[in-house]
Amino acid sequence: MQPTHTTTPALRVLARDLASLPTGEPATLAGWIHRRRVLASVTFLVLRDRTGLAQVVVKDPATIEQLHGLPEETVVEVTGTVSANDSAPGGAELTAPTIIALTEPALPPPVELWRPTFGAGLPTHLDHAAVTLRHPRHRAAWQLASASMAGFRSALGALDFTEIASPKLVGTATESGANVFTVDYFGETAYLAQSPQLYKQMLVGVFERVFEVGPVFRAEPHDTVRHLAQYTSLDAELGFIRDHRDVLVVLRAAIAGMVESIQRYAAEAAALLGVDLPEVPAEFPVIHFRDALARVGADPDEPDLSPAHERALSEWAKTAYGSDFLAVEGYPMAKRPFYTCPQPGDERWSNSFDLLFRGLELTTGGQRLHRPSDYAAALERTGTDPALLGGYLDAFSHGMPPHGGFAIGLERWVARLTRAENVREVTLFPRDLHRLAP
Amino acid sequence: MQPTHTTTPALRVLARDLASLPTGEPATLAGWIHRRRVLASVTFLVLRDRTGLAQVVVKDPATIEQLHGLPEETVVEVTGTVSANDSAPGGAELTAPTIIALTEPALPPPVELWRPTFGAGLPTHLDHAAVTLRHPRHRAAWQLASASMAGFRSALGALDFTEIASPKLVGTATESGANVFTVDYFGETAYLAQSPQLYKQMLVGVFERVFEVGPVFRAEPHDTVRHLAQYTSLDAELGFIRDHRDVLVVLRAAIAGMVESIQRYAAEAAALLGVDLPEVPAEFPVIHFRDALARVGADPDEPDLSPAHERALSEWAKTAYGSDFLAVEGYPMAKRPFYTCPQPGDERWSNSFDLLFRGLELTTGGQRLHRPSDYAAALERTGTDPALLGGYLDAFSHGMPPHGGFAIGLERWVARLTRAENVREVTLFPRDLHRLAP
Numbered sequence: 001m002q003p004t005h006t007t008t009p010a011l012r013v014l015a016r017d018l019a020s021l022p023t024g025e026p027a028t029l030a031g032w033i034h035r036r037r038v039l040a041s042v043t044f045l046v047l048r049d050r051t052g053l054a055q056v057v058v059k060d061p062a063t064i065e066q067l068h069g070l071p072e073e074t075v076v077e078v079t080g081t082v083s084a085n086d087s088a089p090g091g092a093e094l095t096a097p098t099i100i101a102l103t104e105p106a107l108p109p110p111v112e113l114w115r116p117t118f119g120a121g122l123p124t125h126l127d128h129a130a131v132t133l134r135h136p137r138h139r140a141a142w143q144l145a146s147a148s149m150a151g152f153r154s155a156l157g158a159l160d161f162t163e164i165a166s167p168k169l170v171g172t173a174t175e176s177g178a179n180v181f182t183v184d185y186f187g188e189t190a191y192l193a194q195s196p197q198l199y200k201q202m203l204v205g206v207f208e209r210v211f212e213v214g215p216v217f218r219a220e221p222h223d224t225v226r227h228l229a230q231y232t233s234l235d236a237e238l239g240f241i242r243d244h245r246d247v248l249v250v251l252r253a254a255i256a257g258m259v260e261s262i263q264r265y266a267a268e269a270a271a272l273l274g275v276d277l278p279e280v281p282a283e284f285p286v287i288h289f290r291d292a293l294a295r296v297g298a299d300p301d302e303p304d305l306s307p308a309h310e311r312a313l314s315e316w317a318k319t320a321y322g323s324d325f326l327a328v329e330g331y332p333m334a335k336r337p338f339y340t341c342p343q344p345g346d347e348r349w350s351n352s353f354d355l356l357f358r359g360l361e362l363t364t365g366g367q368r369l370h371r372p373s374d375y376a377a378a379l380e381r382t383g384t385d386p387a388l389l390g391g392y393l394d395a396f397s398h399g400m401p402p403h404g405g406f407a408i409g410l411e412r413w414v415a416r417l418t419r420a421e422n423v424r425e426v427t428l429f430p431r432d433l434h435r436l437a438p
Numbered sequence: 439m440q441p442t443h444t445t446t447p448a449l450r451v452l453a454r455d456l457a458s459l460p461t462g463e464p465a466t467l468a469g470w471i472h473r474r475r476v477l478a479s480v481t482f483l484v485l486r487d488r489t490g491l492a493q494v495v496v497k498d499p500a501t502i503e504q505l506h507g508l509p510e511e512t513v514v515e516v517t518g519t520v521s522a523n524d525s526a527p528g529g530a531e532l533t534a535p536t537i538i539a540l541t542e543p544a545l546p547p548p549v550e551l552w553r554p555t556f557g558a559g560l561p562t563h564l565d566h567a568a569v570t571l572r573h574p575r576h577r578a579a580w581q582l583a584s585a586s587m588a589g590f591r592s593a594l595g596a597l598d599f600t601e602i603a604s605p606k607l608v609g610t611a612t613e614s615g616a617n618v619f620t621v622d623y624f625g626e627t628a629y630l631a632q633s634p635q636l637y638k639q640m641l642v643g644v645f646e647r648v649f650e651v652g653p654v655f656r657a658e659p660h661d662t663v664r665h666l667a668q669y670t671s672l673d674a675e676l677g678f679i680r681d682h683r684d685v686l687v688v689l690r691a692a693i694a695g696m697v698e699s700i701q702r703y704a705a706e707a708a709a710l711l712g713v714d715l716p717e718v719p720a721e722f723p724v725i726h727f728r729d730a731l732a733r734v735g736a737d738p739d740e741p742d743l744s745p746a747h748e749r750a751l752s753e754w755a756k757t758a759y760g761s762d763f764l765a766v767e768g769y770p771m772a773k774r775p776f777y778t779c780p781q782p783g784d785e786r787w788s789n790s791f792d793l794l795f796r797g798l799e800l801t802t803g804g805q806r807l808h809r810p811s812d813y814a815a816a817l818e819r820t821g822t823d824p825a826l827l828g829g830y831l832d833a834f835s836h837g838m839p840p841h842g843g844f845a846i847g848l849e850r851w852v853a854r855l856t857r858a859e860n861v862r863e864v865t866l867f868p869r870d871l872h873r874l875a876p
Contacts, residue, residue, distance in 0.1 A: 009684055030678050032837055050598060050646035073837035075808075103809050106837035130640040130833040139644055146601045153588070160488060163584040165670045165848070167867045168606070168653050169619075171874040181607075182622045183630065185667075186657065190874055192621065199867065202568040202876070206577055208488035214652060215606050219624065229623075232603045240468050246447055370513075371541050391876020395568040399470055399511035399544035410603070429605045429637065436609040436628055438640070438829020 012077075016051035019092035021082045028079045029054055029094060030102070032134070033072050035114035043067055045097070046089075046114065047078060048134075052268075055093040056080060066099055072114065073106035073131070111135070122422060129429055130438055140269035141426040145232075145414045147266035148258040149213050152234045152408070155257025159250065161236065162207040166199035168192060168215065172388040179219045181229075192217035195407060200237040201339070201368060202395040204403045209238040213410075221433065225422040228411065229431040237405030244341075244351040244367040247404040248284055248327055251355060251365060254408070255325070256280040262417075275417050278324040278357070285321040287313070289330040289349065303335050311359040329353040329366075338378045341367035341404070351404070358416055365406025372396040450515075454489035457530035459520045466517040467492055467532060468540070470572070471510050473552035481505055483535070484527075484552065485516060486572075490706075493531040494518060504537055510552065511544035511569070549573070560860060567867055568876055578707035579864040583670075583852045585704035586696040587651050590672045590846070593695025597688065599674065600645040604637035606630060606653065610826040617657045619667075630655035633845060638675035639777070639806060640833040642841045649674040651848075659871065663860040666849065667869040675843030682779075682789040682805045685842040686722055686765055689793060689803060692846070693763070694718040700855075713855050716762040716795070723759040725751070727768040727787065741773050749797040767791040769804075776816045779805035779842070789842070796854055803844025810834040 013027045021027055031049035043064045045056040056078050058064050070076060080097035110128040111120045113135045118125065125132045132138060153163065173180040173191040181192040193199075196212050203210045212235045220227040238250060259277055262270055270277060287295070293302055295316060296309045305313070305328065317326035330349040333342055343349035352366025369375055375396050379386050386393060414426040424430040429438060451465045459465055469487035481502045483494040494516050496502050508514060518535035548566040549558045551573045556563065563570045570576060591601065611618040611629040619630040631637075634650050641648045650673045658665040676688060697715055700708055708715060725733070731740055733754060734747045743751070743766065755764035768787040771780055781787035790804025807813055813834050817824050824831060852864040862868040867876060 009678055009680070012678060030839070050600075075837045075839045102839055103834075103837060104811060107835045109836055128829075128832060130643065130829050131836045133641070133644045142602075142644075143600065145603075149601055150591070150595065153591075157588065162488075162581065163587055164580075164866060165583075165587075165653065167668060167869055169655070169668055169869050169874060184620045185874060186659070186871055188874070203571070203866070205568065206571045206580075215603065217607070221624070230605060230607055240447055240450060242447070373542060391566075391568050394566060394876070396541075397545045398547055398569045399513045399541060401468070401513045401540055428602060428641070431605055431607050433624055436607060436623060436626070438832070 014051040015047065015049045015054035016090065018054050018082065018094070019084075019090040021092070023082055023084045023092070025082050026079060027082050027094060028077060029056070030077045031075070033070055033074045033076060033106075035072060036067055036070075038064075045078070045099075047076070053089050055085075055088040056097050057083075057093055057095045058097060060096070063097060063099060069105055070099070070101055071106050071108055072112070073109055073134070074104075075102045075106075076100060077102055109134075122424060126424060126430065126435065127438075133428065136272060140266075140272045141414060141418055141420070142428060143266040143269035144262055144273070144275065144417055145410055145426065147261045147264070147269075148410060148413060149232075149234070150265065151258040151261025152213065152254050153211070154261065155254050156209075156211045156236055156250075159209065159253060161209040161211045161238070162203075164196070164200065164203050164207070164210045164212050165214070166193070166196040166203075166212060168217070179221070181217050181219045194218055195233060196235050197337075197339070197407075198389075198392045200235055200405060201400075201403065202392060204237050204239045205395045205398070205400050208240065208401070209236075211236040223433055225424075226412065227432070228423060228427060229433070231412075231423075231427070232410035234408040234410055235405065236407075237403060239401035239403040241367065241402055241404050243402075244329060244353055244365065244404055245286075247365050247367065247406060248286070248353065248355075251363060251406050251408075252280060252284055258413070270417075273418050277417070281321065281323045281325065284325050284327045284355065285317055285323050286327045286329055286353070287317075289328055289332065292328050303332050305354075307360075310356050310361060314356050314359040317356070324358050326356045327353045328356065336366075338382045338384060339368045339375075341369050355406075357413075360412070360416055362413060362416065363406050363408045365404065367402065367404035370396065370400045370402050452489045453485065453487045453492035454528065456492050456520065456532070457522075457528040459530070461520055461522045461530070463520050464517060465520050465532060466515060467494070468515040469513070471508055471512045471514060471544075473510060474505055474508075476502075483516070483537075485514070491527050493523075493526040494535050495521075495531055495533045496535060498534070501535060501537060507543055508537070508539055509544050509546060510550070511547055511572070512542075513540045513544075514538060515540055547572075560862060564862060564868065564873065565876075571866065574710060578704075578710045579852060579856055579858070580866060581704040581707035582700055582711070582713065582855060583848055583864065585699045585702070585707075586848060586851060587670075587672070588703065589696040589699025590651065590692050591649070592699065593692050594647075594649045594674055594688075597647065597691060599647040599649045599676070600641075602634070602638065602641050602645070602648045602650050603652070604631070604634040604641075604650060606655070617659070619655050619657045632656055633671060634673050635775075635777070635845075636827075636830045638673055638843060639838075639841065640830060642675050642677045643833045643836070643838050646678065646839075647674075647676040661871055663862075664850065665870070666861060666865060667871070669850075669861075669865070670848035672846040672848055673843065674845075675841060677839035677841040679805065679840055679842050681840075682767060682791055682803065682842055683724075685803050685805065685844055686724070686791065686793075689801060689844050689846075690718060690722055696851070708855075711856050715855070719759065719761045719763065722763050722765045722793065723755055723761050724765045724767055724791070725755075727766055727770065730766050741770050743792075745798075748794050748799060752794050752797040755794070762796050764794045765791045766794060767804075774804070776820045776822060777806045777813075779807050779812075793844075795851075798850070798854060800851060800854065801844050801846045803842065805840065805842035808834065808838045808840050
């Protein structure tokens, strides 16, 4: 083994901190060679680390020669002299550098990563994600996701929610029979969980308020720009509600937390991508499904909103309430899963909602049934064998409060924020009908 | 639908807040009937909510009669008068109550949940987890887990780590060929990821420092008290290290964060379970594998430490350093996966470690290879087809820094803290050779 590193991490200076050091002092940067710019008498080396870019000015002929053999993406450690320069990123650069390569010279990346826009299509990006995710715009998109997860958790943590970890391997595929992956489970058949729905409900019986951020699995047989075989679901469920409106209050708090967390931890990423962060209103405007149909001029018997309807309703909410969000409540029971609570007084409708965000459904949620007799009736109505739901039904016969919850698709949220046309653009290593690698 | 709830959540008083209300004022509690204690002239109703227990004193004969029909675990809303009483939990109770049942009378639970100790064996608990997890000791164990996850994330977030979400469906099972679950993936074969190892390494190339808290899957064909088919892995990986000792510094910070978070968010749970939280030393003591073998009097050619060795070493660390933790570094290369970095100067040993905590291995970690040529050699040595690792190897040929990381098993950590003999005792809905439900 050759020695690989000469500086303790503590002595390394990050790109963002370079300008805070005194001019004339020595400093060591470490990172990836983002770009080399060779001029007649000087070569600029732009170094990338986790905090951004730093400029290194190389005039020594031997070092310029050395740099010829260190292509972009090679990882190096650079020791030089801090020099103020208003035209350098951050206002300082490193001069008179000594460069040590920390690995072998890199192969040329499939796309030039230093260009401000990503110069290739989605398939190239996805095929080479291990490298192309390094492009600042791809990194930034995931930083929005990462900050969103943190904000979701801290908003719900502040409201006394307990984080749970539910099984992803389940014995029955009853929540929705279609689109499940089957697993060979020690010679028997298991399924990958499509959501933590049944588990988060059971755990309301234990902790009252629970959330989970984790993978869910859908064997989507269609290629669409909105669907993935695995995505990250931000799930919450809470007890002792009056109805789905109390769920909307918590959903609002969660989304506000996600937006605040982006402002706090990923503001640069948001700026780089030109994200126009939504203002989260003190209360989401709400329209009943029946009135929503009427507003868009649809047939009153339509069981669902079309994408065009969702866009029109979002535009209306923006005009009428100045809101990027609109909750549509009362979706027809016929289109909702068996655990959905009907609307008191008119059981055609449900105590559930979709939250539209800038023209697209972001979240589905609502109140669930909680009385054992209501479950018995719902299972009979939907033709579901109660034996398949044994453990789940136990929770209800042993006492469950009125409760409800919601789930936000993380990648869909980030795609909306960044106006990505395809959710794959903002997913680290997407899985779909055609893609299982890298 | 009958009306289910009469009080807005905002007006509900939590058990923990009852004593802070003025005596003589009305208040409404909501929760589960934890216990009814029927005396000659008075019935005590102990109500359980997410914050603890509250006592309600019932003297009105009609209400006592009503309570006869509301067995333990029935969910109720209770409105009464706040009354100071030093012998009530928290120093206050509710008197002259009106009780509204929020669901149907509960079936008797499989175990009396109000008894301080859980009065049944593990199989009963696991078969009825949806109900028996409500026992305060089971709830408390998971609260330790929940607080630990939060502490892990906040410690690493403070160190500039980016949270990632890696694919759980993978195309090749090369990290370790054995014990993988196979999935029918649109007619092809996929595998459930045994760890995010390869992805967290690739993403070091993007973010330098990454962590993930998520499910990992092992098709463990043996029934043991330590292994599960799914568990929660707390994973971290970081670039620009000198060697595995820099990884240990971050591991120490992560564990310190987990302990602090328990103290902050789950102190009552820890007290209930009699958890003796470890002091996390400023630096973990370290012993080389070779010296560890000598210290326990084992054959110097032993390739691994036995459970008895681990216990003896932990005892020694406690005596010699006053530490509940001991890092054993230098494990034989022969027992480590292909990406392990050998010890410079003596390639029998590795730059990797196990962290022992109170007699048991808690964590494995270490430095990884980062040069493409080292990967080529390692794959040849271990007979692994590089074509199976295409995307992963791309990261290295396009520039990766020296890096390393670790993974902590959440359930194993909590089992150690609570001295649970079986990791299933502290897992919400464990999955193993025989168990796929509830």
